[in-house]
Amino acid sequence: MSKALGGIRVTPLIVVHNAPVDGGGFHVRGVAVFPADRLLKLLRGNVGRPKPREAQRLAELAEMRLPSHQ
Template sequence: MGRKRRHRERCDAGSIGEKRTHAMLKPLLLEGWYILPDRRVGRSANVDHVLVGPDGQVFTLDTKLWSARDERGQPRVVQLKSGRLMHGEADRDRQVDTALWETGEVSKALGVQVTPLVVVHNAPVAGAGFHVRGVAVFPADRLLELLRGNVGRPNTREAQRLAQLAEVRLPSHQ
């Protein structure tokens, strides 16, 4: 019973984090971005968000809602230790593997390079963000800044083509 309850609590927390992220992304719609939430990849996995920028760049966005403090009230900083993603003392490097796999699936489906991102709500992130094995990990309050900062020359036709292709090849997971 305890294991099922913990799984349900993690799913509920994940849903809250994804909704927060989605609300943060909405202003990008007016800037030519396409936001595709909760897209299915593989048999049963999902990507929290697939984003297509106005220049045709594609990003996968994995949202994490991690606690800022442990059971003793000590800070849990998200950081890179010995090349591994850590949340306090908890090894979260498997999340990097998942983000890379999901990104690879999206890349195969769309036939383009895709950039993986992990956005963290609640917990502080060391150095305002970092990269681990090609995955950018950063605090939620930097999300729009980082996305906008990576936009190149607009390519409306390509962005629209990729968004439409993603709608077909990456159906909604719900």
């Protein structure tokens, strides 16, 4: 996925909604699995200043280059 987004470092996450997650979260093959109510805290814990233009560019790249999972 990083390559598809121009080499930007990405962190895969599995966020589970409306289902219990044992122990509040765990890892499977290096991917964090945790309950949805912890997502906002995790995202806010990232360091650095928000970069809205870069976020928009990455969102557009993802839309074009990554397959839809609907």
